[in-house]
Amino acid sequence: MKQQNKHKILNDPIYGFISIPSEEIFKIVEHPYFQRLRRITQMGLSYLVYPGAHHTRFHHALGCLHLMQKAVQVLRSKSVEITDLEEDALYKAILLHDIGHGPFSHALEYQIIKKVTHEQLSLHFMNHLNTQFNGSLTLAIQIFRGEYHRPFMLELISSQLDMDRLDYLKRDSFYTGVAEGNINSQRLITMLNVVDDQLVVEEKGLYSVENFLSGRRLMYWQVYLHKTGIGAEHLLQSVIKRIKELIEKDIFVELPKNLGYFIKNKQPDFSSKDLERFALLDDSDIIMTLKWGSEHKDIVLSELCKMILNRQLLKIKLSDKPIPQEKVDKHLQRFISNHNLTSKEASYFVFSGVVHNTAYTKIQPIKMLNKNGKLVELIKAGKEDSFKALLNEVRKYYCCYPKLQD
Structure with a gap:
């Protein structure tokens, strides 16, 4: 016992x-x-x-x-x-x-x-x-x-x-x-x-x-x-997206039992059974999916899985300004012609996006208690410009594409 x-x-x-x-x-x-x-x-x-x-x-x-x-x-x-x-x-x-x-x-x-x-x-x-x-x-x-x-x-x-x-x-x-x-x-x-x-x-x-x-x-x-991390997460998300597309086309994809349940079931109700199924999901289910997917006949799925498993990630370039669509299209067309893929298939490997972050927001503000017992909002309590700079949102735009194109 x-x-x-x-x-x-x-x-x-x-x-x-x-x-x-x-x-x-x-x-x-x-x-x-x-x-x-x-x-x-x-x-x-x-x-x-x-x-x-x-x-x-x-x-x-x-x-x-x-x-x-x-x-x-x-x-x-x-x-x-x-x-x-x-x-x-x-x-x-x-x-x-x-x-x-x-x-x-x-x-x-x-x-x-x-x-x-x-x-x-x-x-x-x-x-x-x-x-x-x-x-x-x-x-x-x-x-x-x-x-x-x-x-x-x-x-x-x-x-x-x-x-x-x-x-x-x-x-x-x-x-x-x-x-x-x-x-x-x-x-x-x-x-x-x-x-x-x-x-x-x-x-x-x-x-x-x-x-x-x-x-x-x-x-x-x-x-x-981190730009490399962004690219890697996109690939992982693309693996799940591609699996869902293949399943919708009645193409068999080998999946761990519980992961397959949630990918195929679009609206789980989280009854006790659904919760028990979710409680059996962890990183190992995804790793097994990547290993099995790397041997799939679908070239998109197999390449996406191999890229993550072998850390052969996409090149990613950052910019302070939005990436012109013509630049993305240039990379896309080059990849299509080199690998004989459709535009939709190639879009898994060539894409753009944006990430942003703000250090501090006035929603649920941090309140400072001064010596007189009065509450002052953080930005007003800090007189230096460095405090006001915390409110600034920083945006970074990115374009991802296979490294072999350079």
Whole structure:
């Protein structure tokens, strides 16, 4: 018979020892739904750019739990009332906030299941777990849905300065080796406070917040929106798109059972059976699909799969201005003539697009608490031009095409 460890301590490369605060939370961590996160890569295909980026959603969720424990300790030390039930709910909500991610995380969001976000899937999982744990996740779900009367609790989970962002920036920085994301999360948490049930940052943490936002912006351009990563994710998305087209033409494509179910079933209802099927999906299903697809008779599918498996990626050029359509068409026509493909087939290998990022938005603004007890919005609190620059949206346009054309 399996014994339960009532007080589990895990060793994390970022924070050192992480403790699981209760036996029930340990049981949630041991649940197959949560264990699946060990097989979901945190950063999609970023390991094709940064070889160390093989960390998982499991790592990230436990890191967020650790930071939430620190945040609760800090807020209580500042006389913010947090009951034991609220504390437990915060831990469960942050632990499960990403449980709905599918294979390769954001890289395939909306591709396997259209129009359903990972947050919506996380909620389905949380509701299902709530029945298995006798309703003990009810408050966590209320907080996660933004229905609880103390808004700062949701802000600790989802905002511009939440435990999710504080962990993934530091963790992704560590595993990629990109130093710009190595933020001082402990310093930021120490500066948190609550006023009228709203999460605020004390004035002395102003420049720590600026460093955090600047670091996040740099991580987006150096890591999350790295041009090679963009091209690789497009290829992976194109694999799923091509498989769907072939299936619609009654052309057989070998697929893992559960992945095949969702690709063929356009409107899953997420009954308990659908949720169980989704809970069996992970990165290995996609890897097997790529291996099988690389041997398919369809040249488009086989080439797309081989390019990802062998890291023979497309060339991608960035521009501050939109890519002229005639330039894209030139690459497209050259590829068509060299490989005897139709225009539609060639479009899998030659395409253009745009990516954008804003370091800070005034939607759900970060509020600073000054020495006089007044709340000031971040951009107004920071007098330097560098704070106003955080509001600027940066857009980068790109064109992808096979390297052999150069």
